[in-house]
Amino acid sequence: MASRFLSVLFLCLVVANVYAQDQEKVLLKTFHSISSNDLLNYDTELTSAKYGGRLSGSPGYLNAAKWVAEKLKLAGLKPGISDSSFFQYFPNAYSQILTPGTVTLLAGKSNPRKEYHFPDDFYPGSNTASGKVSGEVVYVGFGITAPNLGYDDYKNLDVKGKIVLMETGVPYGGNDSLQLKWEPYSYHRYKFQHAQELGAIGLLYVSKIANPNTSFLKGFVYAHIGEPVAEELFAGSGKKYAETRAFITKSMKPNSFALDKKVQITASSKYFPDGKSCNVIGIIEGSDPVLKNEAIVLGAHLDAVGSPGCLFPGALDNGSGSCDILAAAEALASSGIKPARTVIFIFFGGEECGLFGSKKYVESPIWPKEKVVFMINLDMIGNGTGLFLANGKSHPAILNYFSDSNKKYIHRDFDASEARISYGRPRTDGAIFEKAGYQTLHLYTSGTVKTVYYHHPLDNVDGLTPEIMEDAAKLLYLSVLGIANDGTTVFK
Ligand SMILES: [Zn+2]
Structure with missing residues (x-):
């Protein structure tokens, strides 16, 4: 009797193991589809002169927003705004x-x-x-x-x-x-x-x-x-x-x-006092009938500083973060393993003008705040050899998915910090979410290898390390998918 029980148990374990291996194969297929070449091409597109340095409110920015929305649509994401549009508009005066x-x-x-x-x-x-x-x-x-x-x-x-x-x-x-x-x-x-x-x-x-x-x-x-x-x-x-x-x-x-x-x-x-800008928001609806009511939010600002005197391309700040979450969106949307929870992608406008886009979003959220598991913001993540999850140590269950994914599949230097209150002026879209009461994390690159040209005409794609952008997108894909499909852990 005991031996029959053991052989059934053995068979179950073998089946479970084969299933796990199959799942991993499916996971890795999408994982390997994320390429530094695509990421570099995306950033090259966003930093091209036709978008004029993506000054929020300007025609160049609005065209870049359209390009992103097209990519999201192509990847199969749903528009995030109720009128079946990807664009969440807000006033944004600007000067050319x-x-x-x-x-x-x-x-x-x-x-x-x-x-x-x-x-x-x-x-x-x-x-x-x-x-x-x-x-x-x-x-x-x-x-x-x-x-x-x-x-x-x-x-x-x-x-x-x-x-x-x-x-x-x-x-x-x-x-x-x-x-x-x-x-x-x-x-x-x-x-x-x-x-x-x-x-x-x-x-x-x-x-x-x-x-x-x-x-x-x-x-x-x-x-x-x-x-x-x-x-x-x-x-x-x-x-x-x-x-x-x-x-x-x-x-x-x-x-x-x-x-x-x-x-x-x-x-x-x-001066254009009546300028209007927008966030671009796309959604991957969760596959589980219950868990789909909860969402994970990925954000990055799409705007840059425009062309004050010449083109300021904004490749690192923040073409990099935008391309990273775009690649993660494409991977999660095409993944053989579907996220059980909903995943929302927000490309913010107006960040450089004073965090207009994130303020607009927290005032008019498209998802109930209490149903958002966490928000992760990416800003300047394309120059370095390592990855850093700010606030990660204050959210150990979330951090585990990031550090385990890195350890198992990515192998970059990886570190995290505790959340600390900033008493000064908020400087990132993530800070606006934090203030509004969302569990917020920030993903950055560490181990800078190229000169950082901040708000500078030389912030172009030559200053990027596309391999770290690939790994950031891969880390997002694995970790977000893992968390989205974990129905038992409490993510605090
Ligand atoms: Zn920035």
């Missing part, structure tokens, strides 16, 4: 920068005239007004008036009719509840508006990156400059730029003063 413009140090008592150069010395402001301004330069530190913090960069300063030279961010660098009080003053929009209200006619922002996360202010002309330019403007003042900045952040005391220099800024732009 027509020429790089100029930044010129005008001849003074102690200095000759000097023209600065685009893109080495300066970038035009992404939302600058068109026109020409010239005036004395006043260094205003961080450009903040915060009565509640007893801090005023403009105290006893007259900036009427002048050009302010300003830092980004806030002087306080801690990540604690005090940072919360500084947060409202960290927004570029606040700083620009405040400067204009005090009478400034223009601004030199010491942060040489293209950045549409600002607003158009009528008549307000501005440009982004590198630190060497700021240092030159300080020449003859008896102070050094870098030291002055360091003094402010160390002492938390303003140190503003007029520089004995005159600057002229010219800009040529066209």
